[in-house]
Amino acid sequence: MSLTPRPINVTFAYQQVAEEIESQILRGELKPGDQLPGETELAQLFGVTRSTVREGLRHLESDGLVHRPSPRRLEVTVPQADQLTTRAGRAMALMKVTFRELWEVTMVTEPLAARIAAERASADEIEMLQGLHSDLVGAEGQMARTIELDEAFHTRIGEMGRNRVLGLAREPISLLLFRGFAQIAPYATQFYKRQIEAHSNIIAAMRDRDCDRAEKWARMHIEDFWRGAQIAGLEDAVALNPRALS
């Protein structure tokens, strides 16, 4: 006879506190913006000590489900995108993902981002993107600034399609991938120029609301990046931790 291996897990008090509050948030009984009672009150509500409540709150805080605008206010909130980005990026860095893995996914996300951005971006947004691009052109030679602006360029496109799911999915990936720029540039002299050209073409396509063209140029842009990575011999190199730069 086989005993079903159900991993029994003792749930400690602080976990139960966190789970209970989390559950109420997910069930919609607590809505983002709602303010929670003080720690002392929560403690007697749950029948535990304040220390225990605090540990549970740290958990929720780190999950991004609650946050403190000021030390005295504790309110429910929806997890912030940048928090998720940080976490996912950290995880990918720690699991030592390769540039190949990052690139394969980027090959489909960036073209999609460009396509829906071309379809939905406002004229103002396109102009802002043009501004960003101009800054990038002006920053030639300054590696750190170039990377920063390149990232910003792609992030903006990712936001312009008004698809939050895509935004969430592509951000940590592109952040890690485009950091590779620094390692590629020295090897491929034409590289920089072609990146600039691709950016220009993407913006032009967006101005014309030509989704197909925007998508195509984005794809070529990322393909180009890969060629650079190959020249630099980075295909199966481990992507750097974004944190390492800041």
Next chain:
Amino acid sequence: MSLTPRPINVTFAYQQVAEEIESQILRGELKPGDQLPGETELAQLFGVTRSTVREGLRHLESDGLVHRPSPRRLEVTVPQADQLTTRAGRAMALMKVTFRELWEVTMVTEPLAARIAAERASADEIEMLQGLHSDLVGAEGQMARTIELDEAFHTRIGEMGRNRVLGLAREPISLLLFRGFAQIAPYATQFYKRQIEAHSNIIAAMRDRDCDRAEKWARMHIEDFWRGAQIAGLEDAVALNPRALS
């Protein structure tokens, strides 16, 4: 004159504890698997109380950077995929993303997953996938089980391409999207049959190592899903919280 709005942030002791340990992990000084000192020792190391250390540890624990195999062991670990999935899924549910957003991204991730799976999966893995599919066929009529198996089918394909970045990116999305199955099936009678057919064709293409065909069928599969969603009027409906089912 404009005052630069520098958001002053006091960092509390428990945050500093967490940040210090986190930083050492990210810098590689602490490697996954390493065991950390006890709370009491950490407390005197950092010059704070045990309570303070504990709050910091809860933070790291929730981040998935450390975990306790048993209450007595505290070791460094790389964030687990399912943890990230849960978090991202929760976030998307709370920000009330629509099926359209989920679908748009899925339209590029699943074809990619099928393509690289067809290229890299072992014969055994393809057989296991076939097994999963057979179970799915056998589960006709049982909605909950059908959804569960459908999710598993897609997850497996996502893993078979051996691209962890894709795995991380697509999992929370597909989880949320395929839950919509339950809402679609009642409206579209042909729907179920066509999903089954698509799955079969994907497996067949994988057997032939025909990447293009696998990709094509995956795309058609997801397009089909969208047609179903349109019939059910779900395009801009908010995706359900996965938690709501469990």
Next chain:
DNA sequence: GAATGTCATATTGTCCGACACTAAGGGGTA
């Protein structure tokens, strides 16, 4: 009346000390 300044209060961040429970390792026995 609006803006500014003062003050009392409640709540947080941190500390200390304590205790029950149990996982882990040590030593003894078969």
Next chain:
DNA sequence: TACCCCTTAGTGTCGGACAATATGACATTC
């Protein structure tokens, strides 16, 4: 060696304490 018992250290939880300070109420000034 393999098994069992026992000691011990470390965790989870508790209760209480205190300084610092955000907050809202109130008083003052223009």
